Amino acid sequence: TPILLWLRRDLRLSDHPALAEACGAGRPVIPVFVHDEMVAAAGAAPRWRWARSVASLAAALEDKGSRLILRRGDALPTLRKLVKETGAGAVWWTRLYDAEARRIAEGVKAGLREDGTEARSFPGHVLFEPWTVETGSGGYYKVYTPFWKNVRSRDPGSTCPTPGKVPAPESWPASDKLEEWGMGDAMDRGAAVIEPHATVGESAASHRLGAFMAHGVQDYATARDLPGQEGTSGLSENLTYGEISIRSCWDSGRRAMEEGKKGAETWVGELVWRDFAHHLAFHTPRLTTANWRQDWDAFPWNEDARLKEVRDWKRGVTGMTFVDAAMREMYVTGRMHNRGRMIVASYLTKHLMTHWRIGCDWFADCLIDWDPANNAMGWQWSAGSGPDATPFFRVFNPETQVEKFDKDGAYRRAWIAELSDDPPDTALSYFDAIPRHWAMDPGDAYPDEPLVPAGEGRRRALEAYEKRDF
Numbered sequence: 001t002p003i004l005l006w007l008r009r010d011l012r013l014s015d016h017p018a019l020a021e022a023c024g025a026g027r028p029v030i031p032v033f034v035h036d037e038m039v040a041a042a043g044a045a046p047r048w049r050w051a052r053s054v055a056s057l058a059a060a061l062e063d064k065g066s067r068l069i070l071r072r073g074d075a076l077p078t079l080r081k082l083v084k085e086t087g088a089g090a091v092w093w094t095r096l097y098d099a100e101a102r103r104i105a106e107g108v109k110a111g112l113r114e115d116g117t118e119a120r121s122f123p124g125h126v127l128f129e130p131w132t133v134e135t136g137s138g139g140y141y142k143v144y145t146p147f148w149k150n151v152r153s154r155d156p157g158s159t160c161p162t163p164g165k166v167p168a169p170e171s172w173p174a175s176d177k178l179e180e181w182g183m184g185d186a187m188d189r190g191a192a193v194i195e196p197h198a199t200v201g202e203s204a205a206s207h208r209l210g211a212f213m214a215h216g217v218q219d220y221a222t223a224r225d226l227p228g229q230e231g232t233s234g235l236s237e238n239l240t241y242g243e244i245s246i247r248s249c250w251d252s253g254r255r256a257m258e259e260g261k262k263g264a265e266t267w268v269g270e271l272v273w274r275d276f277a278h279h280l281a282f283h284t285p286r287l288t289t290a291n292w293r294q295d296w297d298a299f300p301w302n303e304d305a306r307l308k309e310v311r312d313w314k315r316g317v318t319g320m321t322f323v324d325a326a327m328r329e330m331y332v333t334g335r336m337h338n339r340g341r342m343i344v345a346s347y348l349t350k351h352l353m354t355h356w357r358i359g360c361d362w363f364a365d366c367l368i369d370w371d372p373a374n375n376a377m378g379w380q381w382s383a384g385s386g387p388d389a390t391p392f393f394r395v396f397n398p399e400t401q402v403e404k405f406d407k408d409g410a411y412r413r414a415w416i417a418e419l420s421d422d423p424p425d426t427a428l429s430y431f432d433a434i435p436r437h438w439a440m441d442p443g444d445a446y447p448d449e450p451l452v453p454a455g456e457g458r459r460r461a462l463e464a465y466e467k468r469d470f
């Protein structure tokens with residue numbers, strides 16, 4: 001009987017444990033992508049990007065004599081129906097670790113088993129399974145450095161072979177048409193602007209990794225902090241949809257370490273931050289929705305996303321140039337440099353004293369590399385409410401950050417049209433990327449003063465912090 005391979009954030013053929021085992025099982029394999037409750041709940045940019053990834057995998061499967069069956073509906077009833085139609089005896093998938101994905105998969109597992117269908121999950125989304133990395137006393141790590149020390153020299157196992165052919169069933173079940181799902185419809189900003197900034201699919205991802213290993217990794221430790229340069233791999237959008245396996249990134253990084261490439265260990269350490277975030281999401285499911293440190297519930301956050309200051313932050317018109325450059329980079333490219341993410345998150349949560357969830361949700365709508373665990377951990381780290389967070393009293397000063405990380409102004413010039421007489425295309429394209437109803441124009445005046453000046457914001461945040469009743 002056929003195996004249904006339920007694909008979600010594992011849209012690749014190489015180093016795919018569930019696919020490799022299915023192809024070696026001597027049974028037909030029916031790959032399926034379900035537009036389920038998890039996909040339906042994703043933000044506008046992630047859904048748009050997800051569809052691109054699905055299309056790319058569908059084409060790659062055709063080259064292997066297979067197909068990608070598309071179905072829409074909640075995961076369990078949709079898979080049940082497909083099992084019935086195809087006579088499949090098993091449904092296999094790759095494990096995810098955030099609360100929502102797990103809730104859905106646990107429902108699928110229980111439901112299918114009740115029906116007598118084999119339901120089996122596989123590793124592949126992280127380097128190490130969350131239950132295999134333990135502190136000396138048997139708990140999970142809440143701090144990154146000891147976590148890193150624990151896994152630094154571990155072996156995540158060898159990569160699986162890419163199947164030469166994916167065994168097809170005698171007849172294929174019907175499939176929806178991807179275009180009819182309208183996965184880009186919620187983009188009230190210009191998808192055409194983001195399009196050239198996305199690097200979609202498995203072969204593009206693997207090329208990207210190769211190019212980074214050849215040219216980028218050497219200087220990564222310093223270049224990664226300069227948002228005006230391309231000093232990082234850019235692989236997050238590929239990793240989030242599983243277009244490349246984290247293990248092949250690890251292998252390349254380790255090889256580069258052995259070759260003595262200077263930045264390689266720092267880069268491998270960043271891959272481990274990704275595991276750290278997923279492990280935390282697994283062990284403390286509230287990471288993605290609520291303050292990880294529950295005493296932070298008492299902090300007087302602004303929780304009203306309609307306030308002008310939140311609106312100005314979203315639109316990149318706070319008058320704090322580093323913040324605005326980063327927010328604009330996000331609308332145009334669907335990505336934001338890590339330094340930018342830290343600065344805009346600090347400005348929103350500390351200077352504007354706004355709840356991190358508002359920023360976290362906004363990123364979830366705008367980022368093509370949106371990842372539930374990385375995003376929530378990044379926000380809680382920035383806000384001070386997370387495990388291993390930057391202490392609240394360490395308020396990033398967006399003005400001194402500029403001096404350190406964008407001294408020559410390359411980043412700000414690239415993204416803020418109002419700052420120059422002859423703005424570059426990147427900065428101008430912001431006005432095509434934003435929702436029309438924002439009614440913004442490159443001729444608009446840029447704020448003379450920041451919404452909340454660096455010193456004043458810091459003072460206000462620290463006062464609230466010191467008065468806190470927690």
Ligand code: FAD
Binds near residue numbers: 336
């Ligand atoms: P590189 O620097 O080349 O690093 C390689 C890979 O390591 C990345 O692709 C990513 O998978 C992982 N990685 C690097 N830094 C981190 C980190 N701090 N935490 C976890 N994993 C990391 N990352 C996302 O993938 N999706 C998100 O939605 C996301 N939201 C964030 C929100 C905030 C507020 C902050 C502070 C960080 C967030 N990050 C997120 C982490 C980080 O900013 C991005 O992973 C990084 O900018 C991606 O660029 P890159 O692929 O060139 O990374």
